[in-house]
Amino acid sequence: MAADDIGGVDVPHPPDDADEAGGPVGAQVLHGVEGAVCRITLNRPEALNALTPAQRDRVIDLLAGASADPEVRAVVLTGTGRGFCAGADLRGGGAAGERLPGDVARTIRLGAQRLIAAVLDCEKPVVAAVNGTAAGLGAHLAFACDLVLAARSARFIEVFVRRGLVPDGGGAHLLPRLVGPQRAKELMFFGDALGAADAERIGLVNRVVADGDLAATADAWATRLAAGPTRALALTKHLVNASLDGDRAAAFAAEASAQEINMTTRDAREGVTSFVERRPPRFTGR
Template structure:
């Protein structure tokens, strides 16, 4: 599948069941993320939060080799000869602004999306590609997938929320091992460490992701979104704050139609029919 003006870098497909498929579509470039693609991903996830038609999202990569091999750095820096004479190669603060406004915004968009996001890791996830998967609420991986904290191999400090995510997912010692060595982490080992929820044969990944997403899309969307927010904040807040946010979330949810439907169904001894609001 060639990258061209006629072939969008990002595919968005929303089904009648409320499941949206967000596909990184640069297979010849390892599904690396360009700046324009990053901005579209952020915009799509932000819009999905407020779109009642979207009830679950699957994030995956095109092709069978790569989920996402990181950021596309092909145009990251202009040659020194192209800069005005006398200006430093990197103006003070420019890299900080680039990271904050780029990779960190991307990861935050996944974490902050009010709808559940499933990563269907169909191949290699490297660099920011690892963090894109780890930021998702659930991670499915093909049995031939692998994860690589590529930064140290390039002499770079981990970015894109990697230290934040890994420390919370696997603890500081394991996080340091992954970040310090940058070794390939096969799907089976990622599953053992708790970075992956389930491994599937490569040919069954899309089907399993569709099944999981359909279950989430049929669930109480407001409750799922509030639950996601509570879990994501649990390690950052003290107990009093966490308990206060939990109580408030319960009250918000009980004002939703799905919250009321769940209560009615319980009292009427029937299965609830959730509508997503």
């Protein structure tokens, strides 16, 4: 959901004759890989990094590519300017004419939900570096990440209620799992801006850092993850993400299966060997 104002901050839009992303989508979603870390940066600071459909699809493709690329072992997701992501920019995104039953559900399923699923399903750990406002879908994009770092100036807004809308992008799935149903309802019912310190206090954020330290901290965390046992981290991510959706028997069975799969990897063998040889492990992501 995009709003013309997010918590009192005006979000300018490109002129009507601009293309949907205000320029080539590759310039609006920056991407680079260095030292086994994939960095994805939302780059529409003039719109607080509100996502157009083309940008959303670009992020999905980049996450899928990072997941499949053995040379990528961690991902950092961040934004430029004052915003991490102000949600979905739907200007010009809807077809004119009568809305038919099923149109809205299809749009949500193929749009916002597909983006959040891309983060949750990415086989590499994803670190969100929240540099500013994260509102609506933008907040859920951060919450879907495996680890969330926030600048002190960051804030999180469940903006949907301000527009008479139901949360999308998996918000009603993510928030109760992170902060419990009562806190989730408070955030979603009132739509108040939540500062970074309060977000950390209630468990939405792993750590709050000074604005000037955000990028370096995110890089340090991602570099550490990239040096870890990649397949073990992927399997652990899957186990944790699925843990609240099943009973104990299912969780134990999934854990045993993950252990079986992981023990076929070189990193698992290296971990055991390095322990026996009393030296630091040298993981390769294989």
